[in-house]
Amino acid sequence: MNMFIDSHIHFDHFVATKKLENIIENARKDGVEKMISIGGSHQSNELSIKLAKDYQKVIYATAGYDRELASESYDA
Secondary structure, three states: OOOEEEEEEOOHHHHHOOOHHHHHHHHHHOOEEEEEEEOOOHHHHHHHHHHHHHOOOOEEEEOOOOHHHOOOOOOO
């Protein structure tokens, strides 16, 4: 049996449009068992971490900043 991992997904739009549960269910039906949520801004990094906590063993988080935000200053 194959296990698929979606290695790059931005959940921002799906959360904003209340389609997250539908996306997860459809992915599972298609054999996708794990998803890696990609952050690209402060807000999307926080969302990725929250989703990883809320959907443990299904969604995993990454945090980073898109190229166009590289000149900005961030406090840890």
